[in-house]
Amino acid sequence: MAVLTKQHKKIINYLIKFSILLLAAIFIYKRLSDNTNLQNFNQLIxxxxxxxxxxxxxxxxxxxxxxxxxxxxxxxxxxxxxxSIRLQKAIESVFCGLTWAVFTPNRIGEYGGRIFFLSPRKRIQGAIAMSVGHISQMVITNVAGALALLWFLFHFVITNQSLFFAISFVVFVFCSFFILFYFNIHSLNHLLNSIKPLKRFNAFFGVLNSYNSKELSKVMLFSLARFTVFTTQYILIIHLLIPEIPFYQVSLLVFILFFVQSALPSLDLLDIGVRSMTATYFFSFITHQEIAIMASAALIWLVNLIIPAILGSFFVFKLNFFGNNS
Incomplete structure (x- = not known):
């Protein structure tokens, strides 16, 4: 079996980095070159x-x-x-992951962008640790979204009281399941190890046992803070364009928007279509300014995903697929 020389590895490293940057550039250019919603936003402001x-x-x-x-x-x-990594390295890996995410389904490339900043033997464990963070974000999104959806159904859809109570019970069970699952995430390790083909990965799944309730709570607080931040972004831009909508209604509908988005498979660069359609539908119950809502969703997509992906492209050069990153 042929062994790659140091020079071969160096060439492959550069080719992979170039491919990542090229794909990201193509996808970003195609989505920005003819974005009607962003053009509408410029006209509105x-x-x-x-x-x-x-x-x-x-x-x-x-x-x-x-x-x-x-x-x-x-x-x-x-x-x-x-x-142990420095904050600077953590920031670089996060932004690099965002560059990968724009051209991969369900942002799966975000894992690659981060774990290749770790030592080779730590990368699989790093991906599992990253999953814990994603699960905490998912719990916040699902719980807030489900409760907001319950409010939405009560005010705009359901008139039958018995049906509303039945749905409320389902929402309660749904939220409880996610919260209990997250704070007992070590049980996922036992479940995975009970599957025979996965037993050989026991050393990697063991990472799930290393977080206690206090640490999981801290991770959850980070996720809650992030959720609050991007909700605030939506409130600011929608209030700028449609100031008559009450803050609490904007917040609850944004919770639903995040909830629906998280449940749908997507590609970051196509995600703007999903965001716009979802936002337009739910906000149509409280405003007829469809263009302003779609423009708001487009702006948040640009600021939160596209600009960070462009910034992350600078850190792609720091990746080393065959060894440690300096």
Missing amino acids: STLDKNKVKVILSLIFLLMLFNWLLESLKWKFLIAKIE
Whole structure:
């Protein structure tokens, strides 16, 4: 069996990095080159007070940076069980993961973007640790979204009281399941090890046993803080374009938007279509300004996913697929 020389590995490293950057660039260009919703957003803000627009857009951008800083802190905390990394490295790996995510289904590339910043022997464990963080975010999204959906059904859809109570019970069970599952995540390790073909990976799944309730609570707080940040972004931009909608209604409908998005398979670059259609449908119950809602969703997509993916492209060069990253 042929063994790759150091020079061969170096060439392959560069080819993979170039391919990642090329794919990301193509996908981003295709989605930005003819985005009607972003064009509509420019038209909408052209009629507003310029200073107010600048302040709101600046706040949304700063919140984006704060959002990914929180995710970097969460990642650094989770990975500390496996390998100690500096905050700078955590930030670089998070942004690099976002570059991978834009052209991979369900953001699966985000795992690759992060774990290749770790030592080779720690990468599988790193992916499992990262899953713990994603599960905590999913719990927040699902619980908040399910409760918001219950509010939505009560106010706009259901008129039968018995049906509402039945759905409320289902929502209670649904939320309880996710919370209990998360705080007993070690049980997932036992479940995976009970599957014969997976027993050989026991050493990797053992990471799930290393987080106690206090540590899981801290991870959950990071996820809750992130959820609050990107909800605030939506509130700011929608209030700028449609100031008559009450904050609490915007918040609850945004919770539903996140909930529906998390349940649908997607590609980051196509996600704008899902966001726009979902937002338009639910917000149509409280406003007829469809264009403003779609424009808001497009702006948040641009700020939270596309700009970070572009920033992350600079860190792709730091990846080393065959060894440690300096």
